[in-house]
Amino acid sequence: MPPLVLVLVLGSAVMHATWNAMLRSGQDRLWSISLMCLVAAAVSAPFLFILPAPAPASWPYAVGSAGLQIGYCLFLIRAYRDGQLGQVYPIARGSAPMLVALGAAVFAGEQLSPQALSGLALVCVGIMGLSLGRDRADIRSIAAAVVTGVFIAGYMVTDGVGVRLSGRPTSYVVWMTFIQGAPMPLVYLAIRRCFPPIRADRETFKALGGGLIGLVSYGVVVWAMSATDMAKVSGLRETSILFAAILGAIFLKERFTIRRAVCAIVISGGAILLAG
Template identity: 75%
Template sequence: MSSVSPLVLALVLGSALLHATWNAMLRSGADRLWSISVMCAISAAAAAPFVLILPAPAAASWPYVGLSTALQIGYCLFLVRAYRDGLLSQVYPIARGAAPLLVAAGAAAFAGERLSGHAILGLTLVSCGIMTLGLGRDRPDIRSTAAAVLSGAFIAGYMVTDGVGVRLSGHPTSYVVWMSLVQGAPMPFVYLIARRRFPNVQLDRELAKSVAGGVISLVAYGIVVWAMSTTDMAKVSGLRETSILFATIIGALFLKEPMTLTRGVCAVVISTGAILLAG
């Protein structure tokens, strides 16, 4: 596929900001499993009306919708576990840092994608910079780190799955809508299995954050899936992981997490890698 167009670049960077925002909302929640269950349900509800007006994705893409659903539910569970004890600026870099290299490997294996030399360098810089941010002296405990790494593996899995599925769908928007609906609808039942009750919904600040987070996450990942229908998966993944820059800033400004020199240097490394990757 061709290099990243200015439109795709702008949209994916916007998606990165949105993704960091809903993760900050999740991290600040009192009950993160409840928050992510409500977010997913809201995403499904927001997508549902479009099912009635858009053509169905091609039959060949449906197995990918199903596999993506399973992988994203796994991602949600491990992300919640990682945020139980880890900070946004600790967990997010590890979870997101593992993904671009794994996406590149998966895209090469399953979609026949090949990256240029400078794109490989950019991908390496993005991944190394993000991983370094999460491995300093204030890194999370071993269990949070393990959960974050597993979250990154699930991220890579569902991005490659959706990258292939959306190309087979014949209609990227329909694929996004159905994927969001099928993935989001089961999450209240996942909560039921884990807590032996359905999420208790009250009109309060936590609900407002979760509703906003659900809409934001739908838009953010919808942009990414659409971008993967026109651009190499690894490039989209690398650009999306610049969300760590936004997460670091949001963590410092709104969650009162420390901004260190190491994190600032890594931000420059990530930005440089993203520029190379998008070329």
């Protein structure tokens, strides 16, 4: 993996963990994620008229990814309803890399080296290990986290193929982000029977910041998948679990045990192998 891609994807992992910590700490997570998505769509909107459109072959993938990401958002907030960041985040993120690798092999014809496969296995084992123990989440939160991981794998493989067909990675990110974020107020309306209110308070500013961070974070990942293997990008990005565990301990007062520290080291070792 080129050094620039490596650094940017690691930065994306930090940003992803950050906006998830912001979401988990929110008082109304459906409202928070709806506003985050709406902010990302609003920021993307002007670029729809500035940048050339992506190739038509990529349009179905952008629409498909948007639908999968809406499902991801809904199951993510269900997992966070009762589960802590350090409990459900590892399950959701840990189940994704193997599924991405399988999807990339089936749909994009990618072949991973033995070293990369070993790294991918370490990342997945380490992340899943973080979700075990007596302090694990309840079964419904775990189930929601697993389904979230399926959605993650689905939209990452979809975007990995779509961005390569687009001919213009930046344009693809802009269109996909807008298509995904713009309908979120309607999703909120369908669930709450009203549009998400906009208030001038701390929660609103936190959601605004989370939306911007999320946009940059995933934009980097989609761009990276246009330049290198999807499975490598997915596996490396899941080092975000280490940053999420640290953020959860510092800002959400969650436990950071020896077991979690060991699993974080395993994840880091797997990420190094993946990036090799």
